[in-house]
Amino acid sequence: MSELVVAEATIKPQRRLTRGQLIWRRFLRNKTAVFGAAGIIFLVLLALLGPHLLYWKFDDIDTGAFLAPPDSAHLLGTTQAGRDVLALTVRGLSKSLLIGFLVALMSTSIAALVGASAAYLGGWYERAMLWIIDLLLVIPSFFLIAVASRGAPEGDASWLILVVLLAAFAWPLSARVVRSMTLSIREREYVLAAKFMGLSAFRIIVRHILPNASSLLIIDAALGVGYAILSETGLSYFGFGVQAPDTSLGTLIGEGSTMATTFPWIFLGPATVLVFLVMCVNAVGDGLRDALDPSSASGGRA
C-alpha cells in the first residue's frame, strides 16, 4: 500500500492543485451534473437569443388562430388571445430564470449568514435574530405583501421588488435549520482551532462553518429556484412583477392549468420547460454537493 502511494506521488507532476481546481475536477467527473449545467446554459441561451430567432413575437396576436393546436405555423399552438405559446414560453423563461435564480441565491445567502452567525455569535444577537425569524414565520406573507404593495412603484422594474419580497419570506425556515446545524459544527475542534489561529468570526463562518453545512444550503437553493418561479404567479396577482402583456412561466402555467384537460398545449410547453429547468438545477446542485464534500464516493478520489 505504502509503495503504491510513493509510486503515485513520483509520477504525479509537482504542481499542486488548488482547492478550486480540485472541486472543478470532481464536478466534471459527475456526468449528470455536467449534463445539468449544459441544460441550464441551453435554457439561458434560449431565453437570450430565442426572441430574435423566432418568427412570432410574444405580444403578436395571430387573429387567424385562437386556441390552435400545435402545427407548422405555431409549433406549440396558440392561446385564447391568439398568442404563440412558444414565443410566450421563451419570453416567460427569461423572466423566470432571473426571478428563480435571484430569489434562490438571495434567500439561501441570507439564511446561511443569519442562521450561522446567530448560532456562532450567540447572546443577544441570536435572540434578536430568532425573534425576527419567528415573526416572519408567523406573519402571513401574502397579507404583508398586499399591505406593502400599496406604496410600491409600478413599472418595468417592479419585478425586482417581487424578487426582494419573495426572498424576504423564503429564508427564515432555512435559517433556523442552518442555525441548528451550526450549533453542532461550532463545537468541532477545527472551528476551535481556527479561532485559536486568530481567524475572525466572519471568516470562520464563511470558511469553516458554511462549507460544512453546504449539503443543506445547496438543496435549499435548488428547491428555492422552483419555489420562486411558482410563487411569483401568486404575487403577480397583487400587481407586482410580471404584468400583461409581459409573461412568465408561472403565469403561463397558472393560466394553462385551468384548461389543462381541454387545451393541454398551453400548459404543456411552459410546464415541460420548468420541469427541465428544476431537474437541471437539482443535478447541478447534487454535483456541486459531491464536489464540495470530499467524503462523497461519487466525486471520486481527489
Added chain:
Amino acid sequence: MSIQPLKTRRTQAGQTVLSVRDLHVTFPSEAGLVRAVRGLSFDLAAGETMAIVGESGSGKSVTSLAVMGLHPPTTRITGSIKLHGEELLGQNDDQLSNLRGRDMAMIFQDPLSALTPVYTVGDQIVEAIQAHYDVSNAKAWQRAIELLDLVGIPNPQTRVKSFPFEFSGGMRQRVMIAMAIANDPDVIIADEPTTALDVTIQAQVLEVLKTAQKETGAAIIMITHDLGVVASMSERVVVMYAGRPVETGSVDDIFYQPRMPYTIGLLGTVPRLDQSTHGALPVLEGNPPSVVELPPGCPFVPRCPKAVDRCKASEPELEATDSPTHTAACHRLAELEGQGHAELFPPPELTTSELAELPREQRPVVLELTDLKRHYPLMKGAIYRRRVGTVYAVDGIDLDLRQGETLGLVGESGCGKSTTLLEILNLGKPTAGAVKVQGRDTSTLTRHERKELRRNLQVVFQDPMASLDPRLPIFDIIAEPMQVHGYKQADIELRVRDLLRLVGLEPGHADRYPQHFSGGQRQRIGIARALSLEPKVMVLDEPVSALDVSIQAGVINLLDDLQGKLGLSYVFVAHDLAVIRHIADRVAVMYLGKIVEIGDVERVYNDPAHPYTQALLSAIPIPDPNTERTRQRIVLSGDLPSPANPPSGCKFRTRCFRYAVLDEASQARCRDEVPDLVQRVGDQSAACHFAGPVRADELATR
C-alpha cells in the same frame, strides 16, 4: 458478598469450554470483501482469562461478535465455534438467543449506550434473568440486588430502582458486569471494558471483573489494546494483526519472550510508567494494512525490519516456539530468538537543543498562570433565569512554563484540565487571577494585540479527524494560519512544503483531503498547522490518546524532535501517565480544579507525596506481568465529586485512603482547612496536610 449459583456447571476447571477452530469472517463493503478474521483458532479453558490484543482493524472485535452470533447478516463465517462441544455456527438466531446471556455474556466498551435509558437497572437485570430462567419476580429482584452488591454498588436495595442516567460511567460499567454474570455464564466476552473510563475507575472495574470471575468461575475473553490491562488481567494472550493471530502464548511468554517482530515492536513502543525512558521510543514505521485486498505474504512485511523475499511470497503459519503452548507466525522464527526491540527497531536519533543544557531557572518564562480561576454559573428557569450555583471548573492554580520545557498536566476527566487549556488559549479575562503569555497579561489585550499574541501560542487537539476541516485540502488547512497573519502567497507555498517534510509527510500530498490520511498522519498535519506560525508555546490536548499504540510512538518522537529543533515549550495534557513520564520535564496533577502536586517528573513519579498522585500512579496497569502480580494496588473508592458542590477543606478527602485512617483531630483539619501547595525537597510541591509516602497501615485497612 457471595451469590447462589443458578445452575450447575457443565465443565470443571481446566476443561475446554469454548473452542474456536480456523475461524474466517468476511463481509462485503464498498471497497471490496473485508477479510476481517483469517484463520483464528483457540481453546478457552473454564475459569481462564484470555486476552485478544491488537490495534484497530486487527479483527479482535469482529471475533467477539462472531462468537456471540451478533454479526450482521451479510457476514460470511467459516470454521467452527464450539461451546461445550456444541457447534454454534449454523445455529439460527433463536437457538443462539438461548445461549446468549445464559452461557455466554458480553460486556461492551461504552457503558453509556449499553443500557436502555428508559428502564431501571433492576428491570434490566431482572429481564436478563427471566429471559432464561423461570423464577418469580421477588426472587429475581432479590438476585438483582445481590448482584449489584457483588459488583460494589453502594446501597443496592435503593439503587436497583435507579435509572441508568443516575449512575456514573464506572457505576454503569459495574451494572453491565452484574447483568453479564446474572445467569452464571461460562464465557464472558469483555470488549474493551475499561477503555472509556478514567484510570482510577478502570482500576475499580478491573477489580470487580476479577471478583465476578472468582464468584462465577466464568472464563473471560478480554479484548483490549491496552498492554497494561493484558498484563494485569490475563493468563493467556492472542496477538492479532490484520485479521490473523500472529502470536499466542502465556502472558509471560508474550511479554518476556516475544518472537514475532510485531509483538516485539508493540511491546517496545509503549512508554513505561515504572521506568524513566528518555530519548526516542522505538518506532514501528508505517500503518497497519487495510484488510481489503491484502497482498499475498505476511501482512507485516512493509513494517518489518527482518523481511526477506520469502515473507512476501507466502504467509507464515503459527508454529510452536520453545514451548508447545507458545506459537508465533514468522518465517524467520529461529533467527529471532533472543532479539529484543532494541535490535529490531532501533530508536531514531532526536535533536536535542542547547536550551536543555541551561538550568531551568535561567530560561525565560513563556507562560505563567497565577491563581487562575474559572467559575461557571449554574442557571435555572426558562423565562426568569436565576443563578442556583457555581461550577468551580478551575479553582485557583499557579504554574509557570519555561522555554524549551514540557509541562505535563494530568488528572481524571472533570478535573479541569480542558478548562485550564481553554483559559490559556482564549487569551481572555479569567474569573480571577491572571494568564501571562510571554509576560503579557491577557486580560488587558486589545483585539490586535491578542491576534498577534496568538502567533506564539498554538494548539494540537486530541481527535485528529475532528480537528481538521474535512472540506479543505491539507494545503489550505496548513496555510490558513499564515493567510490570517498576512504571509505572502509565495512564502506560504514554500513553507507548507517545508512543514510537511518537517512532520514526516510527503509534500506532494498537499492537495489531498484529510480523510485520505491515517490517524497518525492526520495528527502530523495538525502539528504542521500548529507549527506554521512558528509559535513559542504549543498546547497539546491529548495529542496521542486517539492513536493506536504503534502509531503513538512516532508522534511522540516527532514532538520530542521538534522541541529540540525549534526550542518549543509544550503544555501536554494527557490521561496516560506513562506518556507524560516519557515526554514531560515537569508534571502537574490536578484534582477538582486545583493542582494537588507539581514538580519534576522523576521526583513526582518516583516519590509521589500526595495521596491522589499515589492512587493515580498505582491505578495504572503496567505492561509487565511480574510487576503486576506483586504490586499492591491502591483502589480509590467512589467517583469524582461534582465540581458544583466540592467537599469542604481538602477536596480529595472524600476519596482519600489516608484520611480514612487519620485520628479525629487530623480529620477535622482536612475538613476545615484547605491545604496549600507546600514545597518539599527540590522541585516538588504537594497540597496535602499529611504529605508523604504511602504507609503500610494505610493499605492494610482496605
